[in-house]
Amino acid sequence: MSNTINTSVYAFMGGTFDPIHNGHLRTALEIRDWLNVGQVALMPSKVPVHRQQPGAESGQRLAMVEAAVAAEPGLCAEAREILSEKPSYTVLTLESLRAELGDKAPICMILGMDAYLSLPGWDRWQELLKLAHIVVVTRPGWVYQPDKAMQAFTRAHEVTDKQRLLTAPAGQVIFHELTPLAISATQIRTLVSQGNSPRYLLPDSVWQYIQQQQLYGCKLI
Ligand code: ATP
Ligand code: MG
Secondary structure (H helix, E strand, C coil): CCCCCCCCCEEEEEECCCCCCHHHHHHHHHHHHHHCCCCEEEEECCCCCCCCCCCCCHHHHHHHHHHHHCCCCCEEECCHHHHCCCCCCHHHHHHHHHHHHCCCCCEEEEEEHHHHHCHHHCCCHHHHHHHCEEEEECECCECCCCCHHHHHHHHHHECCCCHHHHCCCCCCEEEECCCCCCCCHHHHHHHHHCCCCCCCCCCHHHHHHHHHHCHHHCCCC
8 A cells, every 4th residue: 555645635523622632632643544644633613512511711722732732743733613703513614624625625524423423413414425524433432323314324425445535525434443542521521620630631731731721620739
């Protein structure tokens, strides 16, 4: 297989990143290497449209993503949702990416299994594949148990050969197994709010930022 980096392919992972953790970072890096795309963008959402919860402000979540990727050239932070005046609907984000990248560039959107199974609740979800491919990654605690709509959606679009993603702009779903890391931002927020250390679940730079900003009920020690 050729080692040439697929520079025309845009791969990204969206999320609340409240805060970003090693589950996100390891996922993005493994997909970078698997698709050989050079870089994967991590894109924090401005407003969590699919849920409501207390946490860090948009700017703080972006700052944590920036701190997390600073020393890794294979990852970058993408601020377009945070900077947009519109709410963070994925379909709008994909439209803006498509307008920028043109009709031909493959766009790969990485989703954890939990996010993939929640797709039917997303705005204009049936249109997402007109704009991008979906790379579904395994996540400990989540098995693929689709409802009828998702089962039909997967059957219609699933491929098993990643070359199919790299040679078409959009339209396919592929599943990929990762090093399992049972880490969630919820777990980290809980640890911090209870006065426990979340160290080694996320980069030290992010943990330092949480302490400096006193996020998630963190008390200065
Ligand atoms: P929260 O507990 O607040 O929901 P989270 O850890 O689920 O946070 P999100 O920002 O909600 O993080 O997730 C962003 C994306 O990252 C989603 O597609 C999610 O499925 C994926 N993801 C999060 N944690 C992991 C993990 N440990 N392994 C694989 N994928 C993950
Ligand atoms: Mg989540």
